[in-house]
Ligand code: PEP
């Protein structure tokens with residue numbers, strides 16, 4: 001049997017020598033095409049490189065007119081070469097002229113050649129150019145020849161990506177690889193970050209392309225595949241995924257792919273052609289990605305990206321190291337670009353170097369997004385193509401305000417954003433100066449500005465923001481970023497850390513609020529409901545399960561010697577408070593029996609989120625120590641508007657007469673009964689809506705730490721008594737249609753209040 005791999009191996013060895021020689025880039029390219037032609041017994045070998053203006057330029061040729069180098073050009077999609085680049089697929093034609101896309105370039109003198117084989121030069125699924133061989137005779141190139149040319153194209157892709165060819169570009173022109181790209185997606189956390197790309201799963205680690213010994217590489221591949229399969233089986237057999245739908249499905253797909261004959265065969269073939277095992281994985285992965293880009297079926301695309309993930313795992317096994325190797329080489333202004341990632345993985349990056357996060361997938365509710373928000377970095381998601389379009393070290397701007405990223409931005413774009421960042425920094429400086437000032441309105445009314453938190457990473461913000469305390473500690477976040485239920489000790493540790501960081505400032509712990517839009521993948525039962533927002537969630541769930549008992553014990557222990565404030569989410573009726581109290585009393589008795597150090601004082605509160613409480617307000621206030629309005633949920637239930645549905649986002653207005661009337665009613669009931677009332681929904685965090693709340697009678701509001709500065713800047717200029725009068729007039733009028741937002745803007749303009 002003929003050894004079809006001997007030729008390609010020889011060629012790759014020759015190319016390796018060429019790469020190592022000290023040659024000018026053009027001379028190197030010329031030698032490369034010469035050797036390819038010779039090795040493949042072709043009369044012609046040409047390389048076309050894709051420029052930023054979507055033109056494929058002839059960079060080197062053996063066989064065509066040498067005078068046409070850097071002159072012959074085809075647009076993306078034009079001619080055979082343009083078609084290959086646009087489709088990212090090879091073309092293998094015995095009679096090139098007969099192909100409908102054939103375009104004749106007179107300057108090259110190629111009309112005498114009949115057969116044509118062209119392959120895309122791919123890198124991470126992105127087309128960087130086209131490599132072509134031609135012969136006079138009419139021949140169909142063999143499969144192994146196609147394979148060999150594709151492998152060679154990988155080497156050229158590496159040359160292009162490392163910037164080797166950029167010296168050959170004419171002034172004013174750029175290669176496609178350095179083209180500025182803007183991608184529109186979604187905003188997951190506001191803010192603007194300027195910095196440099198750090199690919200979460202770096203792929204350039206494959207530096208060793210050519211193998212010395214194919215059999216040895218095949219053995220390496222087999223071992224790595226074996227461990228990969230084992231690790232998947234292991235993940236599948238773990239208890240926490242054994243019953244889960246989604247997660248399990250993904251792993252099942254991985255297992256299937258890891259045993260996919262076609263995939264393994266392609267990998268082995270690439271190794272026989274002279275590649276190392278890791279280069280083979282990279283090549284096969286890149287071919288697949290390129291095809292994936294042209295696939296429209298969402299299910300198949302999703303499956304293909306599973307494959308992608310799997311290939312990454314395999315690469316890491318072959319190279320024997322994980323992403324931690326990157327952390328050392330992290331730039332000072334890192335913007336992490338990932339398809340998706342786990343929350344814990346983000347926490348592995350040093351916070352002081354992180355300027356932003358870009359996700360190809362993701363949702364506002366993804367764990368990694370929750371953590372990124374807590375870390376206060378700008379986040380954008382649904383950024384299609386971001387990973388394959390970027391290279392490590394590329395300049396990038398993340399605009400978390402508008403949900404846009406700019407890769408390799410032009411200088412004017414960069415300058416505009418840099419100005420934006422400087423402007424923000426100046427404002428931040430101003431807010432920092434306000435931090436030490438009393439939080440009092442212009443006419444002397446004290447307002448408590450508290451912050452919302454939920455993770456340990458939030459804690460430094462307590463002193464940085466100047467908050468008076470933590471008005472809402474969302475304890476479920478610890479559960480949401482974990483992969484299994486946090487144990488009682490872990491809960492207790494977090495609560496103790498929080499209280500220690502608060503250093504005497506009040507902290508209100510809200511008991512676990514899962515269900516609805518907050519799902520725990522490892523917890524069965526939640527999320528399978530027809531109507532989860534109205535379902536078994538929050539206190540309804542923790543009262544039924546041992547959840548509240550365990551959490552209360554952790555809280556009581558953590559708060560030994562201090563005041564403990566606990567608040568129940570989604571309370572619907574008074575009896576739930578009674579039940580919770582019974583659980584708490586039982587836990588207190590239990591702990592005192594074992595002589596535990598107990599809190600000095602325990603205050604129990606309820607969140608007002610379910611409208612039914614509006615008709616039992618005073619009774620509610622007589623059985624709790626405080627209430628806090630969860631305006632996000634309250635507005636959702638009062639107006640029957642899903643809070644997460646972006647289609648409805650602009651439709652209903654919380655700064656409106658009816659909703660403000662309702663909020664005022666709660667504040668008034670608090671005054672009548674002497675119960676402290678806070679509001680901790682998103683409304684508290686915008687200067688304009690915070691102003692509306694103060695006008696409606698609120699004296700304590702809790703918001704994200706970043707909002708405290710702007711809200712404080714507003715209130716110290718606010719003549720509250722005047723605003724209250726105006727607000728009361730508006731809310732007492734017969735009509736509910738007054739434009740309260742416009743009225744507030746006018747009031748602010750009149751009194752020089754910064755909004
Ligand atoms: C709310 O509903 O307003 C609230 C503060 O709680 P969460 O946003 O966590 O549901």
Ligand code: MG
Pocket residue numbers: 569609630632633
């Ligand atoms: Mg809520």
